[in-house]
Amino acid sequence: MKAAPHRKRTIKRRPGKLRPDEVRELFARLAELDPKPTTELAYSTPFELLVAVILSAQATDVGVNKATKRLFPLANTPERLLALGEEGLKRQISTIGLYNAKAANVIAMCRQLLERHHGEVPRTREALEALPGVGRKTANVVLNTAFGEATIAVDTHIFRVANRTGLAPGKTVRAVEDALLDVVPDEYRRDAHHWLILHGRYTCKARKPECPRCPIRDLCRWPDKTDDP
Missing domain, CATH: 1.10.1670.10 (Helix-hairpin-Helix base-excision DNA repair enzymes (C-terminal))
Incomplete structure (x- = not known):
């Protein structure tokens, strides 16, 4: 600033x-x-923001944006990320720290979104924190930045x-x-x-x-x- x-x-x-x-x-x-x-993470939908925030743990926003610039044109929905698969996701985010664990969490998160929320990012803290890879801080970012909550x-x-x-x-x-x-x-x-x-x-x-x-x-x-x- x-x-x-x-x-x-x-x-x-x-x-x-x-x-x-x-x-x-x-x-x-x-x-x-x-x-x-606003956030310095690049995103265009609540789902993209959720993925970016998960990837940003112990990583810089600049580094995450470089990875998602490659990733999101290929897969930016739960269905497309599941089709890409964990190994395919790893290849796209391999420049980010802890990418193995993050890829596993993102794939598991996508599966749960489809199974429990019809592929939509939930708008409650309880539902967000129940997703793999999502803790209180990530839930707060999504609630604030994607949904306008204080x-x-x-x-x-x-x-x-x-x-x-x-x-x-x-x-x-x-x-x-x-x-x-x-x-x-x-x-x-x-x-x-x-x-x-x-x-x-x-x-x-x-x-x-x-x-x-x-x-x-x-x-x-x-x-x-x-x-x-």
């Missing part, structure tokens, strides 16, 4: 967790910079941003998710996942955070901010 001029407001801060007014200000600034955030999928980027900034501190991914759902204002909740993951991916990086150009630096509680060069 590129930094850009933003509205400056003076907010008195205190150590620790962000106050509600600071949380609102944080999201107002991220929304001003990127009014319509879920927040916490990955390593969001976990880091939530703890560093004081937005929603927590010791576990689920604790951070619950904290975010509690503090994010309703009008920002649907897009919060995308704003935070992009902020963590491009600004609040793990090793060399770009604090000097961070649009929420003055709100952030992290004591080890990077100095100006």
Whole structure:
């Protein structure tokens, strides 16, 4: 996410967790910079998104997009992927880490979609999490990005941003998710996942955070901010 001029407001801060007014200000600034955030995974249907998210575990979105650019023209429905077969799928996604296990999960997922859901991606968390290869984070991404629900999928980027900034501190991914759902204002909740993951991916990086150009630096509680060069 590129930094850009933003509205400056003076907010008195205190150590620790962000106050509600600071949380609102944080999201107002991220929304001003990127009014319509979305996933960087390439997809055109809920099913393609589901496959891409399964493939993205411990892999980059760029790497997944390269693989699905080859895969989806050949097979982008449960029926076509089953016809391609596990070995055929492996050949298409072999550049992605853990591709053997992921191919097995995707094929099993396709079979279950056809057997239980008429080939359609279900729109409930319970049904999504019952699919092979689909956990809570994947279900949250699909519910949010494909179906517009106000879920927040916490990955390593969001976990880091939530703890560093004081937005929603927590010791576990689920604790951070619950904290975010509690503090994010309703009008920002649907897009919060995308704003935070992009902020963590491009600004609040793990090793060399770009604090000097961070649009929420003055709100952030992290004591080890990077100095100006």
